[in-house]
Each structure stands twice: as C-alpha cells, then as structure tokens.
Amino acid sequence: MSSPATQKSGLFDCRDAYVKTLEALGAADERIVAVVNDSVGSSKLGGFRDKFPERLINVGIAEQNMVGVGAGLANGGKVAFVSGASCFLTGRSLEQVKADVAYSQANVKLCGISSGVAYGELGPTHHSIEDVAWLRTMGDITVLVPADPWETEQCIRAAAEMDGPVFIRISRMGVPALPRAADASFTIGKADILREGGDGAILANGTMVCRALEAAETLAVEGISARVVNMCSMSPIDEDAILAAAQTGAIVTVEEHSVRGGLGSAVAEIVSQNAPCRMKILGFAGFQPTGSAEFLMEHSGLTATNIAASLRGLLGR
C-alpha cells in the first residue's frame, strides 16, 4: 500500500511519535509486545523489531487472527499493541474487537494506522472513515484520536498505563505540532481548549485540529471569537466541555471521518438532549471518489476556509 509522502517541512507523521514512544516503553517494560499483519513497514515498526525481535509478532495478512492473538497475549500477561492499517484492523476484525477485546475487557491496545483518507487514491476499501463510529458504539473501549506528535505520545503512554482496551487512531498525514503550554497534560476523557472564544465553538480532533485553529484565526480577524476544542478522547467523551461549547450558541464539528457516527454525532447526542444549539457537522458524506487525501479533504470541505464559513453560516454572518 503506498501513498506519496504527505510530509512537508514543519509537518509531522504521527507514526514516528508512536513508534518512538513504543520503543521507549518496550525498553522499560518487557511485557510490551507488538502484533502486526505484514505491516511492519506501514506501521514503521522496523526499529521495534530490530530492538526486540522476539516481541514483534507478525501473524501474516490475517487481521481477525491478529486481534484474537492480541487478546491471547494479553491473557498471558503481555501488553499487546496491535498495529495495522486502521481500515482492516477495525473493519475486518470488528467482531474480534467487539467480543475478544471490548466485551472481554482484554488489555489490548489497537493502533489504527493511516486512518481517515490517508490512503487517498487507494480508495474507500483503504479509507478508514467509519472506525470511530464502529468502536465508539461499543462503549467498553477507550477511543482516542490524537492531533499531533505530542498528543500521540501521550495517548500511547496513557494506553500502556491503563489496564483495558484502547483504540488509538494514528494518522500518517503531515500535521504541525500544536501550540501548547509547557505544563500541558493529557487525561483520557478530557477535552482540551486550545483557543478561548465566546461567539461559537469549533470542536475537532485528529488531523482537523490544526485546520480548526486556522479557521479561528481567520474569524478573529473579522471580529468573530471562536473557541477551539480538541476532542482527542472520543470515548469516554468530555460532556462538560461539550455543554460549555453549547453555551456559545453555535457548534461546528470537524473530523476526518464519516459525518455519521463520529465526533459530530457524539456531540449532537449530548447537545440535543441537554442544551440544544445550532450545529454543523463537517466530515465525509460516504464512500469517496478517486483522489489524493488532500484532494478528498478539499472536495468535502474539510478546510480551514470551509470551517470558518460554516461557523459564519451558523451565526448568520
């Protein structure tokens, strides 16, 4: 599976933060193992394999087997990081994820690589824009969608520290390192307000967070103060942060995911039952046509320009 490198200067591939963190954790904790499906290269786990050859388990092109093996390794006392293209890791193995991991509360960390539309021209079979919806509905598995290298590292560390199932969505799209305070911390279940604002709120996660910040900057110039909230933790989700955002009166959600069942739906579930406000859900409407990841995002309006226009629209400006 290939896609041209999306790497530009100043942009980071979150897989690098993932494997660096996993190698560090692996050195400190012998229980940590990695399980892959002929995906050593696409998961960038060559370094982990070289350092801990007996702790890299390649089950071949067999994702259902891979997730079940991960659950078995957890049963045997290992901390299993199961790593593969997010589309196959979740879609192909959905029942293993449900029964062996979530329902069984196995200590398995599912790392969905190149999620969203990162595989671009390889098409809908390789896009993973349903994964958050599928896993979020299970409830008994933590679902994390980090936005940059720092947050990816925090997610991997938090996953390793907790006992229980976690799904982490790891993009390979180039993203900038987000501006954060020196004492910034990460807590599963907590949203992160990246920019204060009272006229409306933009709730985003993953690769869309940087675009949301850019949109807020544009709006600020026009005198619209938009709050930007990073919703990395999709399950559990920060209801307080969502209700506070609803107090602004207008919420735009944006995700590199289907508009059905993801961040927008999660926010709507809470807002509609507690504090109805105007909302716009940005994401993909369904299976995507042929095109690069950047093209597809433009095509579906996942751009700073359209995020800004959407909030303006809700505000009637």
Added chain:
Amino acid sequence: MPESRPRRGQTLAERAAFVREQARWIRKRALRIVFEARQGHPGGDLSATDVLAALYFDAMRYDPADPRWQARDRFILSKGHATGALYSTLALAGFFPQEELTTYMQPLSRLNGHPNRNKIPGVETNTGPLGHGMPVAVGIAIAAQIDKADYRTFIITGDGELQEGSNWEAAMTAGHRKLASLTLIVDRNRLQQGAGTEDTVGLDPLDDKFRAFGWDVVEVDGHDIEALLPLLDGSTPHDRPLCIIANTVKGKGISFMENKASWHHGVPNAEQYEQAMKELDA
C-alpha cells in the same frame, strides 16, 4: 472486439504467441500508468500479467459491449492491488477506451487504485482488502450450479493473501459442493508486502492444503503460456474445483524488480522506467 474465446482453429503455439503479445502490451502499459501516477503495485502487476492475458485473450468467454451478459465467464482479481495490470487488460480487451488509462488514480477518475464494479465495466466485485474474492466466486459458482449454467468463474489470489482465513472458509465450501466451474489461480510469487511468504507465515505445502480441502491441484510455471492455456481453456473436465498454483516471479520481466519485496509498491524513477521499457521491448 478482440478474440474472447479460445482460438480453437489455431495450434497451441499460435494461440500462445498471440497471448504473449498481449501480455507484453499489458506489462508496458501497466508500468507506464504506475510510473505516471507515481504509485501502484508493479511487482504484483507483473507477476499476474501472463495469467491475466491467458484468461482474457484465450480462455474466457465475454463480450465487452455487454459486460453483464448473464452467460459470461466471470473473473475476480482478489489481489485487488494489481490494478495496473487489470485495467490495462480490460482496456485492451475493449471494456473501456485505452486513452482512459492515463487517468489512473487521478482525481475523480473511475480508475481508482482498487477496482470498482459500479464504475468500470468488466469488474465483477470490488476488491482491495485481501481475502474477499474467493467467497464471492464461490457464490457465483453456486448460482451457476443452481441454474445449470455453463459459465465458469476464475479468481486470481496472491499467495500472501492466502494467509487470510476467509479464503479457506470459501475453499472448504467449494470442495464440499464440488464446484467444478471454479478455477483459482494462485499467483505464487513467494513474496508478500514486507518479506517472503515462507519467512512471514509459511504456506507450503500449498498443494496438499487445497487437496485436503477437496480441490484438484496442478502446479505450473505461471509465465509459461503454452502450459497455462490448456489448464485454463476448459479442455480437461473436472468434477471438483481446480486450483492452479502458478509459480511466478514478482516484478517479472524487469531485471531490477524481479523477486524484490521493495517493488511491491515501489515506483520507478525516469531512468529506471526507461530501462524497464527497453527490457520489456526486448
């Protein structure tokens, strides 16, 4: 309309010569569209090309003007990443204009990285995730059995792909139901994405596995067209599904690509492309 039935009046050597020329064209075209798109899976395109050419330019019955003709033979490329070869084959067979090949993987093109039956005539089912072709082919063969229809169903799977359990579930069904209209060709190039199949999760002895599942099994050099044609053209009747283990070379025909895992999804630079084209013309 190209010849789409075994050219019965001809000798095997004549048929093979014809197929060989189509295969040369397909290889060159596949490489060109991968080169121009700057992505694709040339290794697996080139290992499957001779089998594809043998199917579309000798063995199979089809009508490009009526791609869903009920009596057509069906073909499923289960290793759906080999679209460079598949699209070149379908265009050469007349399913869509050859000029359209230049749109491979371009924005809004119907020639997506993996095939879509709703957009491209001649594609039976959407593949891309490995291990999907066999069950669908089994379903087609069961439908033919119910209808007492005489069309045949062909599938190409990769060899690494056979690590997916779904193939073996389908193989069991096919053996149990004696689906004699089914022919599986395993593109046995001994490489998968990251390494050799036997270094990842070994498949050998592959013939014994299929035999144990109730299949007839033959092994053949997957680039020897004269050997392939009589196996594919239906001249030997079977009362069980047939598995042809086609021993192939990943990257076949281009010296620097042959047997190298890195060309699974490698893309040649201009210099390599020029050399590759020279080798294919030789």
